[in-house]
Amino acid sequence: MKTSNRKLAGPGLAIILFGIVYAAVTGFISNSYYQLIMTVVPVWAVMGLSWNLLSGYSGLVSFGHAAFFGLGAYFVALAQIHWGLTPWIGIPLAGVLGGIAGLVVGLPTFRLRGHYFALAMLAYPLALLYVFEWLGYQELTLPMQREAPMLAMQFADHRVHAFLALALMLGAMALTSRLERARFGLSLVAIKQDEAAAEAAGINTLAWKLKAITLSGAMAGAIGGFYAVVLLVVTPPAVFGMLVSAQALIVAMFGGVGTVWGPVIGAVVLVPLSEILHARLGNVIPGIQGVVYGIAIVAVILLAPEGVFWKMKDLLFRRATKSVPTPPAAAAVPLPITARPDHAGKSVILELRNVSKAFGGLKAVQDVSFDVANGEILGIIGPNGAGKTTLFNLLNGFIVPDQGEVRFEGRDIVGDKPYRICTAGVGRTFQVVRPFRRMTVEQNVIAGAFVHAASDDAARATAREALVEVGLDRHAQRLAGGLTNKELRLLELARALAGRPKLLLLDETLAGLGGGDVEEVIAVVRKLAAKGITIVIIEHTMPAMVRLVDRFIVLDHGAVLATGLPAEVTRNEAVIDAYLGKRWRAESA
Amino acid sequence: MSAAQFAENFLQALSAGLLTGAVYGLMCVGLSLIFGVMRVINFAQGDFMMLGMYVAYYAFGLFGAHLLFGAALAPYVAALIAGPVIFIAGLLVHKLLVSRVSGMRGSALESEGHYAQLILTLGIALVIQNGGLWVFGSAPVSITTPLSSSAWEIGPLHGDLISIFVNQGQTVAAVIAVLAVLGFVLLMGRSRLGKSLRAAADNPEAAIYMGIDVDRAHRLAFGFGVAITAIGGGLLASSYPFQPYVGLEYVIVMYAGVVLGGLGSVAGAFFGGLTIGLVQQLSTLVLPNQLQNTAIFVVFLVIVLLRPQGLFGRAARRT
Structure with missing residues (x-):
């Protein structure tokens, strides 16, 4: 994390360039299956960014981001089915809902640390999964809107979905990169390294963690809503399931946490890999996607726990730690006992x-x-x-x-x-x-x-x-x-x-x-x-x-x-x- | 609902809760052993349990164990066979993967490797459950025994109003689970192996100076831990249908039990698991069946938020 004064030049330019390249590649794809992959990659990148915003910076590992994702997906789907609400409004509202859910989850759960926090987070989406099944939402299908497909985000050309997903991802990246170099990022990183010392240094640790989980929940909720529109079908296991939370964590950790690029790299590598393997081998090996993510995270933990981004950075730039020679210590002349003012009777x-x-x-x-x-x-x-x-x-x-x-x-x-x-x-x-x-x-x-x-x-x-x-x-x-x-x-x-x-x-x-x-x-x-x-x-x-x-x-x-x-x-x-x-x-x- | 009918439902749920709870207790003991000795949260514990269920299923089908022990007892022999098989699987997984981020090698990592362990075992869990989908297929299977469809009737009590049915298969499973826990407690208390495990748990560094191979102790603890849970899974397999994703639900069941009993305490883990079984069954009195697991998750959240040291545990840091 740099704290140089060049606030937007470096990362901002890189993000824009990346967006242009991604959009150009998407534009040339005519196969609708690959168009779907180009749409799903940014979806998981945003989930990874959402996870990174909380867990990557603060160090509190969440196993439950599916809770926010699933709430967003169900909200957009139900609002369209029951109220005819367009996703153009539904998705931002799903973000608000996700943010509120984050706050509600964070308030009690931040009493916990370490693995207690991770396991408690796991319980939220799984509890919601059974609740939504019980409510009778085993499978929600978004109705086709033939009269107003634009309003329902149902485009004939699936590239439009990919462009929308890309726009959401670029927005999430810009937000993350702004936050990480500001007070937000520094405070969370301080909390990650030593929460007590951060608190003693005047950082309101609970408030920062709540801000982080609210923003993180909002990102996950919005992208969950978008996901529902893209797939048109919402089922509890698909949006509240363990694999959703795990994928968010894995794309972020695979790419590298604490950076805006980590989750994006993770998604760009892992999502197409698992999707293509699933398309080729899915009928022979039904669980291939989960296996790919499982192996990826095992490999990362054992080989490069800091993630691909940091590993590459180290390899490419060999950041030589410039050690400033320590000046010789001042000669040890004992200081004289200077007369100190008398404090008796002072305030x-x-x-x-x-x-x-x-x-x-x-x-x-x-x-x-x-x-x-x-x-x-x-x-x-x-x-x-x-x-x-x-x-x-x-x-x-x-x-x-x-x-x-x-x-x-x-x-x-x-x-x-x-x-x-x-x-x-x-x-x-x-x-x-x-x-x-x-x-x-x-x-x-x-x-x-x-x-x-x-x-x-x-x-x-x-x-x-x-x-x-x-x-x-x-x-x-x-x-x-x-x-x-x-x-x-x-x-x-x-x-x-x-x-x-x-x-x-x-x-x-x-x-x-x-x-x-x-x-x-x-x-x-x-x-x-x-x-x-x-x-x-x-x-x-x-x-x-x-x-x-x-x-x-x-x-x-x-x-x-x-x-x-x-x-x-x-x-x-x-x-x-x-x-x-x-x-x-x-x-x- | 009349009072008598409610009493009958309550007693029925109570007995079912105690029987399921005993098996949950056994599963929790396995998880607790791993945490107690290694300080590792094994996220893949539920998936080793699932493997135990399938080992029991195939052992029951393949070896025709029923020829030797009779159709009634064969499923339980099959469940016990899951123990040594999963023990070896556990040793391998520890040696190849878990040992690299735990024990002495873990203490060199950030926050003593706790995050690395948690996430590594999450990866192992994903590979096992999704690999299981490939190997075992996604259709739910179950082990059928004549016992699982017969029950003893207690009563009629209180005039003719109340009678309770106790499933015979579940009763046999619960008895085996309790015996297994007692056997394990004896092993830990009396044997040389138990002493070295306890020493390694208490103070790994001092244990090394006393000539105890802590790495071996950890490996054995992991192997025994997953094996004990797998036996519990094998015992459950004769009363519930299962599929490769079943482990995830039981991860929460097990953690709820272990946290309730106080992380790291073996006796606490058993009673914690028993309590969770009771909660699950008694919740059906007031909640729809589909929300049984939600009830467990809510209880789990309440426990970790209000009393993370467990009901029976000493005060411990929540880190």
């Missing part, structure tokens, strides 16, 4: 009152209360298992406390979704870094910048600023998966920063860094604090912490053991016993 940005959380019998956080002053750097220390990360998860909304209050700028945020808390101004990083590994550094940060950005361009500008701030701007185009530990830590900082936080929660940002790298990251953290961002940091590296923070809170067994200035806390006997240890006492004595 409070975050208040915790009697916050508790238990997991079964384990009281991870017990009755914790403290305030964070505007602009201060607060360090949270304590032994492993003291509840530090759980505390952060309570603060940014990953988990909801059993009791207690969390007030951010005076407003109670308990029960708010993580993306809302992020939007309110709380950014965070993770103990174990959670970048979107398959995205570039820049895309990672842009994903975090959408929170307050009015447009894609504004997001890009904010992201650039954040990258400059942490010193990663030269690595903007590298893939996040290839970064060093220090760069990943800085990337997370930049992503959090792009959301324009007032409060940053840093979870062991210095973990695993060498001496020089620690100084570099600390310098960035200080710079942010100097800009007025309040910082709460969890860290074990005591020498660094003592120099960095204004105040400490010590947690032990989920409860606050001590609070105070670094000098006080590090001499507190209880803190030394619980956390710092005897060596600390010996060294500092």
Whole structure:
């Protein structure tokens, strides 16, 4: 996925060229059977694009796209039979119906992930299949409209159907390619790679998934309606059957997901292959189509799980990952302890009152209360298992406390979704870094910048600023998966920063860094604090912490053991016993 | 409908539900074994079941098993023959295909290969069911036994008002299913094989360090898993007509049962399957016959949405 500024030139031109070639080929075909194939190829390409729009970008595999397809097909057929509604209106309405069905299915089903989601999706079309059989629609035949064939889309020349199908496909391609390079695509891809991190970066994951399934359902519903007009006969197994959902998934995965070309390539290769084999061998081998699709998907999973498009792209362009040489780390000059302003008596940005959380019998956080002053750097220390990360998860909304209050700028945020808390101004990083590994550094940060950005361009500008701030701007185009530990830590900082936080929660940002790298990251953290961002940091590296923070809170067994200035806390006997240890006492004595 | 008539219908559906449910329970145990040991969702499980049905069908016809065991019991012997045949088929499918995206090789893939496994087994399912159409033909077939058309009458009870008919064929099938589940539980609990399977399920890495061949354990689990389900299919074959596409319906039946029982728990899977059998039969009291399967799908959706850890399972992540 490119995020270059050439918005339409590349893919738009390619799509138009492809359309012209396809139309030209169709124009020369006189055999009505091949004309039908030319019509069916775009139908399955659109189904693949519909599947790709949800599953390809978001990673939630749907086994049930037949539900939308079948509803669209039955709607157009029944509306024509009972109300005499022309498909010219029926098909757009089928799209609306498919979109609504998508929303209705998505709302409950997005509670699920992984294979639970896939299997639950499978149940919808199969349940509908039996319902439509029970309703007595075992076989609906669209009546021939001799007086007004145009109005009923019943053309004598079947090439017209092929042209219409092509137009629908080009429309679906244009829509997909517009969406994939905009906020939509980036947000869904972020969700696919790490849903929790996306939510913490301010992406309203449920809303994006619902948008995706609504659009996806609309595409499938409309093309299902068109399919009914082309075939003139609708039966429950033909439109709600497993093969419909499977074909959508298979053309998309065969061609390659996450790209507008994947489903088209899949359909162009697999549909004619299975249709022609079916025509030649169908009477000897009745299930040949299903066998072709089955073998195709088995082969893709085993040989090229990324799909034909990406495999070809890799082979043709050998995308050499341009590795920018990492500049030598700045000489490790320990920063002097600059005098920090005194925050006592300043306004409070975050208040915790009697916050508790238990997991079964384990009281991870017990009755914790403290305030964070505007602009201060607060360090949270304590032994492993003291509840530090759980505390952060309570603060940014990953988990909801059993009791207690969390007030951010005076407003109670308990029960708010993580993306809302992020939007309110709380950014965070993770103990174990959670970048979107398959995205570039820049895309990672842009994903975090959408929170307050009015447009894609504004997001890009904010992201650039954040990258400059942490010193990663030269690595903007590298893939996040290839970064060093220090760069990943800085990337997370930049992503959090792009959301324009007032409060940053840093979870062991210095973990695993060498001496020089620690100084570099600390310098960035200080710079942010100097800009007025309040910082709460969890860290074990005591020498660094003592120099960095204004105040400490010590947690032990989920409860606050001590609070105070670094000098006080590090001499507190209880803190030394619980956390710092005897060596600390010996060294500092 | 009088109260007595309703009671009769209810008891009739209840007994039918328990008998079908026992066989569903056996099928669910097979699926659950595969998930429990390998963490693989086998989408093709229903199609292995279908293969089991046809193996039983041909074994019954070809070997004339009825000469040896008498016409009444022959279909059940045929169902048991499906076990070893499908076991070998399962070993091959695992070795050639599934092992490439599961186990140690799976953990190197995106999201530990779960999507790859799901989609690979979807492909296998398509090939088996459509290939089955070619090999077996599309006309529904069934195994007939004198038992499947005779019933015991319980009653008349409550004066002369209520009497229930219990199909003899289904009863024998249910008894065999329960015995098979008990035998399997004993095997898992007592034998060395069972221990190595459980170890591989519990912690594959630690199992490797203990000298357990985890890859072999996975292969065996897959083989046993599809074989157990195939025996269940063979037992069903004597009371229901079937065709090559039958597997798909039972994939949902089986997953509903397994999820209800808590993914990965063998005992849970059996009771989950039993419950689904009851739901299916009892739904006929209020719904038209054609909507039996819709009732199961709706129950399945309700379970995964409200209680994905199952009725008997521990809390687990929904991923």
